Amino acid sequence: QQQVKQSPQSLIVQKGGISIINCAYENTAFDYFPWYQQFPGKGPALLIAIRPDVSEKKEGRFTISFNKSAKQFSLHIMDSQPGDSATYFCAASTGGSARQLTFGSGTQLTVLP
């Protein structure tokens, strides 16, 4: 099964709050899990990525939590800002790299000022 399921479809958060987006996968061969941020009219841009040998990775206000046994991973955006308003996609691939990514369906995040 190649699907990556992402939730919620949309999310509204107050400025300064925590945004949490969740993804689940079935293919146990996946070994690279990136998150992409996409603004309207732009291409996706890599935000942060994790390999399954670690349970958490933090870069600035962005943290990925990874649960290998549950086959789930999530993105946490701390101290959310209006500039974070965008669509976020989780993805997964094999071979430990970003080739042939399987994307989730996306989460439209709105951060209210």
Place this chain on the structure above:
Amino acid sequence: NAGVMQNPRHLVRRRGQEARLRCSPMKGHSHVYWYRQLPEEGLKFMVYLQKENIIDESGMPKERFSAEFPKEGPSILRIQQVVRGDSAAYFCASSLGPGMDTEAFFGQGTRLTVV
């Protein structure tokens, strides 16, 4: 160092015409990937190419779609006899190679509208 360049940014074609989408990878990148994004959906992998070779085309529709990445020049995604269902954003990404932890950089996409 310029990023991944795609052109045109917007393309309008009538049903039955051909659409040609171009992608110039980042400097030094020899691996190119094409994805299609339908409205309100995630990106779907179409094809993975290396210079002069198609590595994986498992996501490409069997008919009307083709892709190439010649030794010189950009990668081309060609859609023959377009239909309304081909209307989508087509994104190209490039990477240094398929190795571990290799990041793929995306272009801004070509938005194809079939009227």
